[in-house]
Amino acid sequence: MAKNELTPEEIELYELDEEGKAYLEYNDKVGGKPLGMIVPFGYPKGVEEMGGVIAVYKECIKQGKTWEDLLGYESPKGDAIE
Numbered sequence: 001m002a003k004n005e006l007t008p009e010e011i012e013l014y015e016l017d018e019e020g021k022a023y024l025e026y027n028d029k030v031g032g033k034p035l036g037m038i039v040p041f042g043y044p045k046g047v048e049e050m051g052g053v054i055a056v057y058k059e060c061i062k063q064g065k066t067w068e069d070l071l072g073y074e075s076p077k078g079d080a081i082e
């Protein structure tokens with residue numbers, strides 16, 4: 001997956017917490033969109049079972065997979081938010 005290009009302002013915001021820092025490392029090593037909550041359902045299936053977002057990013061880096069591939073996630077058809 002291609003690295004998600006971020007502005008300096010976005011990087012600064014991601015650096016404010018541990019989840020954001022984990023995303024920056026994931027984006028640098030694997031590349032891809034950030035893992036976020038799916039409205040109105042919450043996180044995709046598997047995130048909580050793996051120990052949360054940071055744990056998912058770490059496993060993605062370890063396996064060299066995007067979070068979508070790791071979790072077997074497919075965006076719902078007609079999803080307006082990409």
